[in-house]
Amino acid sequence: MKRDDFARSPARRLVPTERGQVAFVPHDLPPPDLDLSRLAAPLAIAAQRLGELNGIGRTLPDPWLLIQPLQVREALTSSSMEGTYTTVDQLLLMDAGGSAREPWRDTVEVHNYRRALAQAMDSLADVPLSLRTLRNAHRTLLAGVARHRGADARAGEFKQRQNFIGAHEIENARFVPPPPSEAIAALDRLEKYIHREDRGGIPDLVDAALIHYQFETIHPFADGNGRVGRMLITLHLHARQAIRQPLLYLSPVLERRKDEYIDHLFEVSRAGRWGEWIDFFLAVVAEACQNAIDTADALLALQKEYRSRLRDAGRSANLVAITDLLFRSPVVTIPRLAEHLGVQYRSAQLNVESLVRVGILSEVSGTSNPKYFIAREIRDIITQTMKSDA
Numbered sequence: 001m002k003r004d005d006f007a008r009s010p011a012r013r014l015v016p017t018e019r020g021q022v023a024f025v026p027h028d029l030p031p032p033d034l035d036l037s038r039l040a041a042p043l044a045i046a047a048q049r050l051g052e053l054n055g056i057g058r059t060l061p062d063p064w065l066l067i068q069p070l071q072v073r074e075a076l077t078s079s080s081m082e083g084t085y086t087t088v089d090q091l092l093l094m095d096a097g098g099s100a101r102e103p104w105r106d107t108v109e110v111h112n113y114r115r116a117l118a119q120a121m122d123s124l125a126d127v128p129l130s131l132r133t134l135r136n137a138h139r140t141l142l143a144g145v146a147r148h149r150g151a152d153a154r155a156g157e158f159k160q161r162q163n164f165i166g167a168h169e170i171e172n173a174r175f176v177p178p179p180p181s182e183a184i185a186a187l188d189r190l191e192k193y194i195h196r197e198d199r200g201g202i203p204d205l206v207d208a209a210l211i212h213y214q215f216e217t218i219h220p221f222a223d224g225n226g227r228v229g230r231m232l233i234t235l236h237l238h239a240r241q242a243i244r245q246p247l248l249y250l251s252p253v254l255e256r257r258k259d260e261y262i263d264h265l266f267e268v269s270r271a272g273r274w275g276e277w278i279d280f281f282l283a284v285v286a287e288a289c290q291n292a293i294d295t296a297d298a299l300l301a302l303q304k305e306y307r308s309r310l311r312d313a314g315r316s317a318n319l320v321a322i323t324d325l326l327f328r329s330p331v332v333t334i335p336r337l338a339e340h341l342g343v344q345y346r347s348a349q350l351n352v353e354s355l356v357r358v359g360i361l362s363e364v365s366g367t368s369n370p371k372y373f374i375a376r377e378i379r380d381i382i383t384q385t386m387k388s389d390a
């Protein structure tokens, strides 16, 4: 990290660290010179879209119809941004209890992301969002894969050594976050900021941008900072009740705009460009809300279409129950369905055969004992929206 780059940065302290380098310690939130008046227009647009998304969340008969696909997309895109790739089919298969296939380690990690996100979100019903929430999420994220992530990556623990971003050697790093002791102190202050009573009129969405920057700049873990920091955005907005259901996920948009995203974070540190970062963040929120709304429309239309397909095929209560379940879990097995419906294996098998006949389910090739079946049209809505982002 070049000391001169940060010479005029208003947002920092530079401290010496290993190998003669300097590390960046951010000032505490909020930034002293935050000009909210310039952000009024993008804030109004983002808040309006968020309001629409909240409205959809309220009218959905089952909000999980939308939450699950959005969380699948979030896990896939947040992970791929950090070089961890799997396919939606592999992820859904693993979600349904199948074992991971190649690329197994990446699939496990993306599946872990889903679990970490869901657990952290659930925990908000019982305990406030805290550093412990994030450490638990990190523990789940790296469960079973931490040792492949390098000697320093300890699941659920903050960093114990100086880390850096954008290079293999600290000398070439674009950015060097605070050393461990400074990071812990800055994190404690960030936690206090998140819990503060007097919010000083800072809107929740702007606060989410500030908090995400601060978390990423502290870079508290040896590994997984990008992913846990993006979980933090949704967790924070949900904890504040800015989003009533956990329906807002930014990674699909951030992935498409990754270079801008990274540059904006860097520019806040380098030159105190808070306005540009928040403006960008609000545009990403507005786009992510719109994508979620479009996804809800597509899923509801498909659900209606399934119902009419089933009507033509001689509707039964079990078939309707199964198709509703498919929106939560697009990959299923006959034993799982038998358990879900409380019926015999043979009866669930007949139901599956009917759903295969009307084109709702198809067999996942290469699976046996048990065979897995996938609702491809639901899967396609998840991936289509990802592709239309691209």
Ligand SMILES: Nc1ncnc2c1ncn2[C@@H]1O[C@H](COP(=O)(O)OP(=O)(O)OP(=O)(O)O)[C@@H](O)[C@H]1O
Residues within 6 Å of the ligand: 081, 082, 164, 165, 166, 174, 175, 216, 217, 221, 222, 223, 224, 225, 226, 227, 228, 229, 262, 265, 266, 269
């Ligand atoms: N200059 C910067 N200042 C603050 N945060 C940054 C900066 N550049 C990148 N980031 C954040 O750091 C993340 C990547 O960090 P890094 O490459 O260290 O990965 P990591 O800690 O291993 O996390 P993960 O495994 O989730 O990527 C980016 O996704 C972004 O959120």
